[in-house]
Amino acid sequence: MKLSISIICSLGITTVLAQHNLSWTPPGPDDVRGPCPMLNTLANHGILPHSGYNISQEITIKALSSAVNFTSNLAEFLFAFALTTNPEQNATVFNLHQLGTHDILEHDASLSRSDKFFNTSDAFNKDVFAETTSYWPGDVIDLQKAATSRHARALTSVGKNPSFTFSELARGFAHGEVAALPLVFGDRVAGTAPKDLVVSFFENERLPVDLGWKTPALAIGNLDLCEMTQRVINASGATLEQAQEILPCIDFDA
Numbered sequence: 001m002k003l004s005i006s007i008i009c010s011l012g013i014t015t016v017l018a019q020h021n022l023s024w025t026p027p028g029p030d031d032v033r034g035p036c037p038m039l040n041t042l043a044n045h046g047i048l049p050h051s052g053y054n055i056s057q058e059i060t061i062k063a064l065s066s067a068v069n070f071t072s073n074l075a076e077f078l079f080a081f082a083l084t085t086n087p088e089q090n091a092t093v094f095n096l097h098q099l100g101t102h103d104i105l106e107h108d109a110s111l112s113r114s115d116k117f118f119n120t121s122d123a124f125n126k127d128v129f130a131e132t133t134s135y136w137p138g139d140v141i142d143l144q145k146a147a148t149s150r151h152a153r154a155l156t157s158v159g160k161n162p163s164f165t166f167s168e169l170a171r172g173f174a175h176g177e178v179a180a181l182p183l184v185f186g187d188r189v190a191g192t193a194p195k196d197l198v199v200s201f202f203e204n205e206r207l208p209v210d211l212g213w214k215t216p217a218l219a220i221g222n223l224d225l226c227e228m229t230q231r232v233i234n235a236s237g238a239t240l241e242q243a244q245e246i247l248p249c250i251d252f253d254a
C-alpha cells in the first residue's frame with residue numbers, strides 16, 4: 001500500500017514535469033537556500049520543501065527521482081553527505097543553508113558562488129559566474145570547457161583568497177558537480193550540455209523547461225556520476241588511468 005502510494009505520487013510529479021507546468025516561486029524572507037543550485041531550484045519549485053528546511057531522506061529520494069531521475073541509491077548516498085552538515089547529533093534532516101557550512105561539503109572556487117571568505121555561498125554571484133562562463137564559448141559546454149572553467153576558478157581563488165583551501169573531498173565534489181551538468185542537462189555519451197539550459201538554471205534557479213529541458217529519460221546512478229566525474233578529472237589533465245585511481249567507481253545499483 002505504501003509502495004503504491006509512493007509510485008502514484010512520483011508519477012504525479014512526473015506528469016507535471018512532462019506537461020511543462022511546474023510552479024515556481026522565489027524564496028520568501030523565512031525560507032533558506034544554500035550553495036547547491038539544484039537543491040535551491042527544487043525548493044523553488046516545491047519539489048523539495050519550499051522553506052528549505054526539514055529535508056529527510058525520503059523527501060530527498062522522491063525529489064531527486066522525480067525531477068532529475070537520480071536512482072534512490074545515489075540520492076541516499078548524497079543525503080548521507082548532506083546530513084554531515086547538520087550539527088545536531090543523530091539528525092535525520094538537513095536544511096539548505098547548513099549545506100553551506102564551509103569546508104564540510106561547501107568549498108572554495110565554486111562556479112557560481114563567491115568564496116565564503118568574501119561573502120555568503122547561499123546566493124548566486126554574477127561576477128563569479130561571468131568568470132566561469134567566459135570559459136564556455138559557443139552553444140555547447142563540453143567536458144574540456146567545463147574542466148577548464150573549474151580549474152580557472154580555483155586559480156583565481158588561490159590568487160585572491162588568503163584562506164583558500166581545497167581538500168580531497170572538495171576536489172572530488174567539485175569535479176562531481178561539473179559532471180552532473182551533462183548528465184542532467186545534456187548528453188551523457190558525448191559529455192556535453194547546451195549552454196543556454198545550464199546558464200538559465202544557474203542564473204534563475206529554475207528548471208529550464210521553457211527552453212525545452214526534460215527530466216532525463218535514463219536514470220542517473222552512482223556509477224554514471226562517478227564515471228562522468230572520472231571523465232572530468234581526465235579532461236583536467238590526468239590520464240583516464242590516473243582518474244580511475246583517484247576515484248574508483250562502485251556500482252551501488254548493481
Ligand code: HEM
Nearest residue numbers: 035036038078079082099105106107110111112113177180
Ligand atoms: C542531496 C543531493 C545533493 C547535495 C547534498 C548537494 C550538495 C551540494 C553542495 C554542498 C554544493 C556546494 C559546493 C560548492 O561549494 O560549490 C553543491 C554544488 C553543486 N551542486 Fe549539488 N547537491 C545535491 C544534488 C545536486 C544535483 C541533483 C545536481 C544536478 C545538477 C547538483 C548540482 C550541483 C552543481 C552544478 C554545483 C556547483 C555549484 C557551483 O559551483 O557554483 N547537485 N551541491
Ligand SMILES: *[C@@H]1O[C@H](CO)[C@@H](O)[C@H](O)[C@H]1NC(C)=O
Nearest residue numbers: 015016019020021022023024
Ligand atoms: C498548471 O498548474 C496550475 C497550478 O497547479 C494549474 O492551476 C493549471 O490548471 C495547470 N495547467 C495545466 C495546463 O495543466
Ligand SMILES: *[C@@H]1O[C@H](CO)[C@@H](O)[C@H](O)[C@H]1NC(C)=O
Nearest residue numbers: 049051052053054055093095
Ligand atoms: C522544521 O524544522 C524546524 C526546525 O527544526 C521545526 O521548528 C519545524 O517544526 C519543522 N517543521 C516541520 C513542518 O516539520
Ligand SMILES: *[C@@H]1O[C@H](CO)[C@@H](O)[C@H](O)[C@H]1NC(C)=O
Nearest residue numbers: 086087088089090091092093
Ligand atoms: C544519538 O544516538 C546514540 C545511539 O543511538 C544515542 O546513544 C545518543 O543518546 C543519541 N544522542 C542524542 C542527542 O539523541
Ligand SMILES: *[C@@H]1O[C@H](CO)[C@@H](O)[C@H](O)[C@H]1NC(C)=O
Nearest residue numbers: 114118119120122123124125
Ligand atoms: C554579498 O552577497 C549579497 C547577497 O547576494 C549581495 O547582495 C552583496 O552585494 C554581496 N556583497 C559583496 C561585497 O559582494
Ligand SMILES: *[C@@H]1O[C@H](CO)[C@@H](O)[C@H](O)[C@H]1NC(C)=O
Nearest residue numbers: 014066069215216217218219
Ligand atoms: C527515469 O529513467 C527510467 C529508465 O532508466 C525511465 O523508465 C523513467 O521513465 C525515467 N523517469 C522519468 C521521470 O523520466
Ligand SMILES: *[C@@H]1O[C@H](CO)[C@@H](O)[C@H](O)[C@H]1NC(C)=O
Nearest residue numbers: 234235236237238239240241
Ligand atoms: C584522457 O584520457 C584519454 C584516454 O585515456 C587520453 O587519450 C587523454 O590524453 C587523457 N587526457 C589527458 C589530458 O591526459
Ligand SMILES: [Mg+2]
Nearest residue numbers: 107108110121
Ligand atoms: Mg562554494
